[in-house]
Amino acid sequence: MKALLHGVRVLDLTRMLAGPYCTLLLADMGAEVIKIERPGKGDEIRRMGPPFVKGVSAYFISVNRNKLSLTLDLKSPKGKEIFLKLVEKADVVIDNFRPGVMSGLGFDYETLKSINPKIVACSISGYGQTGPYRDRPAYDLVLQAMGGVVALTGEPGSRPVRCGVPIGDLAGAMQAAFSIVSALFARERTGEGACLDISLLDSLVFLAPYIAQYYFADGKVMGPSGSKHRSVTPYQIFESADGYLVVAVFGEGFWPRFCQAIGRPELADDPRFKTNLDRVKHREILDPLLEDLIKTRPTKEWLAALERHQIPSCEVKTIDKVLTDPQLLSRGMIGEMDHPVCGTVKTLANPVKIEGIVSDIRHAPLLGEHTNELLSRILNLTPSEIVRLREGKVV
Incomplete structure (x- = not known):
């Protein structure tokens, strides 16, 4: 052909x-x-x-x-x-x-x-x-x-x-x-x-379709948010004990499994965090909680646990690792x-x-x-x- x-x-x-x-x-x-x-x-x-x-x-x-x-x-x-x-x-x-x-x-x-x-x-x-x-x-x-x-x-x-x-x-x-x-x-x-x-x-x-549409909708000017997402959490880069990893809990089905993966299953039923809207509303509480927890273990351990529960996640790779990725x-x-x-x-x-x-x-x-x-x-x-x-x- x-x-x-x-x-x-x-x-x-x-x-x-x-x-x-x-x-x-x-x-x-x-x-x-x-x-x-x-x-x-x-x-x-x-x-x-x-x-x-x-x-x-x-x-x-x-x-x-x-x-x-x-x-x-x-x-x-x-x-x-x-x-x-x-x-x-x-x-x-x-x-x-x-x-x-x-x-x-x-x-x-x-x-x-x-x-x-x-x-x-x-x-x-x-x-x-x-x-x-x-x-x-x-x-x-x-x-x-x-x-x-x-x-x-x-x-x-x-x-x-x-x-x-x-x-x-x-x-x-x-x-x-x-x-x-x-x-x-x-x-x-x-x-x-x-x-x-x-x-x-x-x-x-x-x-930037949704960023522009957000502004058209509410008139708020977005600024830098690092790796975080304005409308979803947890969806960000976390610092581990020895590096950095990404977690993307985009969708309600991932949240209970994520809580299991990090050893905090009770968070899934916490009324402050039960839905994504709840989590975004209370992110000032949730984000620091998760950030402190992720710092306690090395990246490989977290990734192994997250992968077992099929949570979208990855280490933050440099270009040398990218170009040798299997x-x-x-x-x-x-x-x-x-x-x-x-x-x-x-x-x-x-x-x-x-x-x-x-x-x-x-x-x-x-x-x-x-x-x-x-x-x-x-x-x-x-x-x-x-x-x-x-x-x-x-x-």
């Missing part, structure tokens, strides 16, 4: 993280992603580090596997001509330039559509193509602050902190990938392409790629498992590694024509 996006050709003008993560998702599902980069320079994250693996950026490796690299000067007349010829034979064009840059290059949607009416054009930007902030620069930390994530993260009374993963970039990347695939599906029915406008800020705020290893989440410079490199694999399809992992491309092959295969350029393009610094 062929990969789900086999035969879909994507012209990828993105760089840094949000755009490349989007096209990584498409590439992992089988799309032919052609990463178009500036001759001699390429994507800025090729130089992002440390760490580097034999001079190659680990950051770049992480989000650019399964792609092909073509160098092309999009500001030169010949480079523009070549790009538009590629558009004729493509399904998707994606960029993460600031609003107005694609139009300035001569690649606005109406131009692309006139060349290929079925093209799906997707633009990812910090704030979208419209609105008072559209021309502002944006990076993940700025988006997290503007999107309310920073104000919600951390312990009560502490300084604001950012989320540990770049969720501002990744949220928009996932929305973009979903929107592109949706547009391709619609095109199968209508024969028409689409113009997609993805705002990283919009996408990040959309990850569950992830059994699911094939740690893959390997053979890199021409770095040798064999471990990397995260595609989390989507599809019966009958074995996900391939090809190395993140060297700058311009596939330029000759792509110009020859797609545009039928001869070796001498490609040499002249190189001499003119077009590629």
Whole structure:
């Protein structure tokens, strides 16, 4: 069985993280992603580090596997001509330039559509193509602050902190990938392409549906609550005698079993704690009681007891433990790629498992590694024509 996006050709003008993560998702599902980069320079994250693996950026490796690299000067007349010829034979064009840059290059949607009416054009930007902030620069930390994530993260009374993963970039990347695939599906029915406008800020705020709805409902401004949940308890990180563990009693059925697991069965029938509403109402009593109790025994002992009673729980793992976890290893989440410079490199694999399809992992491309092959295969350029393009610094 062929990969789900086999035969879909994507012209990828993105760089840094949000755009490349989007096209990584498409590439992992089988799309032919052609990463178009500036001759001699390429994507800025090729130089992002440390760490580097034999001079190659680990950051770049992480989000650019399964792609092909073509160098092309999009500001030169010949480079523009070549790009538009590629558009004729493509399904998707994606960029993460600031609003107005694609139009300035001569690649606005109406131009692309006139060349290929079925093209799906997707633009990812910090704030979208419209609105008072559209021309502002944006990076993940700025988006997290503007999107309310920073104000919600951390312990009560502490300084604001950012989320540990770049969720501002990744949220928009996932929305973009979903929107592109949706547009391709619609095109199968209508024969028409689409113009997609993805705002990283919009996408990040959309990850807080119930938090926004709480505010609409009661007007209360939520602040940082550490690991606790405003509407559920116990649902938090506890300190044990030798570390930390998570307990998630989300649902009434877990509460009696949790009380059995911690050796306090009488708490299940205490009228102050009988239902979740009761527990939330009296959390100033319950939370300290549980926190003091959990501190008396080591993490492994608590987890063994909690697992016997089927209570959702886990130790707080560092990345080294995560990447050697038997569950992830059994699911094939740690893959390997053979890199021409770095040798064999471990990397995260595609989390989507599809019966009958074995996900391939090809190395993140060297700058311009596939330029000759792509110009020859797609545009039928001869070796001498490609040499002249190189001499003119077009590629």
